[in-house]
Amino acid sequence: MQNTRLNRLVTVINALLRRWLLNPWRRISLLIISLLFGFALALAISAIAGQNANIDVTVALMVSILVEGVNWLAYSSPNRLRQSFWVENLNALKMGLCYGLFLLAFMLGS
Structure with a gap:
């Protein structure tokens, strides 16, 4: 690939972000933010699905496919990919999503 300004900019930003994320407290705080966002x-x-009751099954199918895709990515991939920051954040988002849906189901009694 050619060494264009955009390519160099992306490389520099990636290196700065990687160096910024070496601090464990920053990494943990971003994982907690992902969990709460989930x-x-x-x-x-x-x-949204509760407002229009005819799309409940479709939304449940899409959430199940998303959760299983993230599980496959996070737990069946090689160790290097599993420890990637983006995969860890996606897994934290998935855990927050599942926890929120379970908590809402228990609150509604369904």
């Missing part, structure tokens, strides 16, 4: 996403999904 919980908020669960609340939004259930509210």
